[in-house]
Amino acid sequence: MTTRRNLLSAAAIGAVFAPSLLAAQTRPDGASGSPAPGQKRDTMSKIPTLKLNTGAEIPQLGFGTFAIKPPDAAAAVHTALTTGYRLIDTAKNYANEKEVGEGIARAGLPRGDLFVTTKLWIEDFGYDNAMRAFDASLSKLGLDYLDLYLLHWPVPMDFEPTVAAYKAVEKIKADGRARAIGVSNFKPDHLRNLLDRTSVVPAVNQIELNPLFNQAALREANARHGIVTESWSPIGGGKNVMHLLTNRQVGAIATKHGKTPVQVVLRWHLQHGLVAIPRSTNPKHIAENFDVFGFELAPADMAALDGLETGERGGPDPDTFDLAAFKELVAQRDKK
Numbered sequence: 455m456t457t458r459r460n461l462l463s464a465a466a467i468g469a470v471f472a473p474s475l476l477a478a479q480t481r482p483d484g485a486s487g488s489p490a491p492g493q494k495r496d497t498m499s500k501i502p503t504l505k506l507n508t509g510a511e512i513p514q515l516g517f518g519t520f521a522i523k524p525p526d527a528a529a530a531v532h533t534a535l536t537t538g539y540r541l542i543d544t545a546k547n548y549a550n551e552k553e554v555g556e557g558i559a560r561a562g563l564p565r566g567d568l569f570v571t572t573k574l575w576i577e578d579f580g581y582d583n584a585m586r587a588f589d590a591s592l593s594k595l596g597l598d599y600l601d602l603y604l605l606h607w608p609v610p611m612d613f614e615p616t617v618a619a620y621k622a623v624e625k626i627k628a629d630g631r632a633r634a635i636g637v638s639n640f641k642p643d644h645l646r647n648l649l650d651r652t653s654v655v656p657a658v659n660q661i662e663l664n665p666l667f668n669q670a671a672l673r674e675a676n677a678r679h680g681i682v683t684e685s686w687s688p689i690g691g692g693k694n695v696m697h698l699l700t701n702r703q704v705g706a707i708a709t710k711h712g713k714t715p716v717q718v719v720l721r722w723h724l725q726h727g728l729v730a731i732p733r734s735t736n737p738k739h740i741a742e743n744f745d746v747f748g749f750e751l752a753p754a755d756m757a758a759l760d761g762l763e764t765g766e767r768g769g770p771d772p773d774t775f776d777l778a779a780f781k782e783l784v785a786q787r788d789k790k
């Protein structure tokens with residue numbers, strides 16, 4: 455089990471964020487099955503990886519499935535996997551785990567080549583509820599283990615159930631049913647509070663992050679704990695995709711590199727040592743978003759993209775997130 459103490463020593467020697475290439479790794483057996491943490495994956499993939507505090511590798515580019523309707527989810531995931539993506543990100547709350555699992559099965563890839571993440575919804579917080587919800591998610595996905603299991607949001611105003619849920623998730627990791635565990639939408643205070651009361655340092659904190667809301671302070675807090683930062687809404691999500699696509703500076707950088715604005719934004723994530731999980735149901739976009747490995751942004755390009763920070767989030771503030779806030783958000787969305 456990874457404890458806070460041994461994790462921090464790994465971070466101190468710079469092992470946690472050392473990017474490496476999946477292409478440089480060879481799985482000795484080359485067959486399907488369950489690789490041990492850190493064991494080699496897909497030899498054909500060109501996706502760079504980061505090392506988690508478990509020793510396992512996480513691909514730096516993955517495929518998001520938020521808001522992909524169940525009838526479209528299997529096809530989208532299948533397209534992503536045949537395009538070359540190996541990390542699939544879903545959640546109980548997206549209500550598409552079953553179809554995501556169908557897409558994974560249809561692609562027929564060796565299990566050890568995949569990196570599958572799902573998330574525990576806040577309604578299922580508390581120890582026993584979390585255990586039951588994990589079993590249900592795994593069964594819907596048709597898998598016998600997860601590569602990463604995340605607490606979807608903290609509930610800071612009533613933190614006890616959050617802590618109890620994380621303790622259940624620690625047990626799930628100890629039993630080998632999730633190879634790595636982590637959190638999502640945790641701010642530095644929430645992390646501190648969790649770390650003070652539990653023993654496994656989260657491997658990942660998945661947070662809203664793109665050039666318009668670049669979360670520099672939270673990235674730094676994650677890094678201090680040896681936690682990999684994963685970016686949700688990496689190209690702006692529903693609200694801000696058009697802002698980034700039509701931004702003059704992003705457009706100029708894209709033209710200079712002969713790339714699209716979205717490719718430039720995804721490249722920015724990779725070069726910042728982040729994991730990005732863009733979502734699309736459009737096969738052309740799925741392919742475009744994967745074609746981000748053959749060019750390099752200059753430091754001045756990175757600085758220009760850093761300068762797009764607005765300080766405004768597209769999603770909810772984790773400090774005030776709970777079930778009531780979520781229901782209100784959904785009601786507002788439905789009115790539009």
Ligand SMILES: NC(=O)c1ccc[n+]([C@@H]2O[C@H](COP(=O)([O-])OP(=O)(O)OC[C@H]3O[C@@H](n4cnc5c(N)ncnc54)[C@H](OP(=O)(O)O)[C@@H]3O)[C@@H](O)[C@H]2O)c1
Nearest residue numbers: 518519520638686687688689690691716732733734735739
């Ligand atoms: N942990 C959390 O709380 C949380 C919250 C939100 C999201 N997430 C995860 O993060 C993933 C990504 O975030 P997201 O889905 O909010 O937003 P996103 O990936 O930043 O943006 C998705 C939007 O961009 C469009 N798009 C994708 N590629 C494009 C391209 N090449 N050109 C033009 N438009 C393009 C998509 O439309 P088309 O389908 O038409 O391409 C879609 O409308 C989610 O799917 C989910 O897995 C996690």
